[in-house]
Amino acid sequence: MQKPLTYLASLALAVTLALPVTAEDKPNVDTVVATVNGKDITLGHMIIARATLPQQYQDLPDEVLYKGILDQLVQQTALADTHEGDLPKRVTLSLENETRSLTAGEVIEGVMAAPVEEDAIKAAYDAQYKDQEAGEEYNASHILVETKEEADAIKEALDEGADFAELAREKSTGPSGPGGGSLGWFGAGMMVPTFEAAVVEMEPGAVSAPVETQFGWHVIKLNETRKTKAPQMEDVREELELQVRQTLVQTRIEEITEKADVDLMSEQVIDPALIKNIDWLE
Template sequence: MHKRLTFVAALAVSACLGLPATAQDTPQLDTVVATVNGTDITLGHMIIARARLPEQYQQLPDDVLFKGILEQLVQQTALSDNFEGDLPARVTLSLENESRSLKAGEVIEKIMAEPLDEAEVQAAYDEQYASAEPEKEFNAAHILVETQEEAQAIKKQLDEGADFAELAREKSTGPSGPGGGALGWFGKGMMVPAFENTVMEMEPGAVSDPVETQFGWHVIKLNEVRDTEAPALDAVREEIELQLRQTRVQTAIEEITEKADVDQSAAEGIDPAVLKNVEWLE
């Protein structure tokens, strides 16, 4: 497979070259910046070339990019003028695929840009948040030790009236120990199963028997339980609108494809491994 002229090479060559003078006082998309063998290179060509550069190259200074892109396009034009014979299949097929992809992308962009009805947004919000069953959140603290015997001894001290936070600061090996074992608020799925299952069965103010997890042995105190509140519409509007637009696009794709005259029968019986035959492209 032939290699393309790289952008890095173009930057290197252009380092010693000056900028061409523009023919118009106010640059436009069709402003000609160079002519190679009678073929015009415009600012539009340069803009689209820059937009397709990898992110690391787009961070280069504007003057460096201008010189590098212009030189790249000049070299490509000069080289293409020297091409003789028929284009290889890999080139013509790539051009066809690229054209098809770009046109399809424009259709999708147009669908995505269509305005959304506020009632549609509100309905999606109501379905996803407002009418959803609230979930529980828990505020708990724990004392983590290495052995069951240590945990049982701590539970006994607590049953006898010891202060939970003081024992946590004194005994807990977990990172929450210095804070009195406080874990703050957490919801379902945020703790390991054995810990979570114990908390969900407790009443506020209760202290659990020792619970074993992969981290060690826990003695847990459940402080409070509350229902989660649905976020305000404006807080999730962007997320909801994106979901609606994506659904709209998917629906449109299916409808447009269904209406198209499609016949895939010729693909039946072809060995899928044939796609590896890249030598056919030469």
């Protein structure tokens, strides 16, 4: 009576092993996906290969990328196997540079991953926002036309009681016209100087005389103003943490470099243009 059970159990195991490995299974990255002349190509090799692709290729369907990357790694392994003799100098130097870069990157990743002290975040917040003076923001609408004559006629119609938003939708040549001329909120430096200067001098509810800029002639209505406030620390916490970590990384780089035994061979005079001669490494 044991044989049927054993057979069914073995069949179930075989079916399980035949199923595709999915992302949820979190397989070992050392899982071998192919061998070429006895050399293993692993899932990890494929993950790295995909991660280094340009973004436009990473957006391809998974099944397309899987086959393409595997084919490439198989071909590269087969080709590399046929190489005879020592590697060219440019290849060995490239490998050294790549190893140096990746290893240094691991040190930086370690610093970036370390917890950030609350005091450091508070200090970064105070440095950036504590002494920030309150600024002014403006909510305005405008009607843009090509000539001063058109702008004068619009100003006259408004003075006689015409609705600003309706007139903007009818007359304005600017992209804000369909929205009644509304420009929303803006602060200093966000508008061209002539336009901004006119707005700064206005009172909420007022309509300006025609104002000329490089875009044409504007009739401006200042809807309201408000004072800007520094953001709450929690609202900018992620930004502050990144700033602190970047500072820690730079400090760590400087500390390690300072302690390193560095000899720049200053007695040697090297022509900077020499670094362009890649053909010398052949």
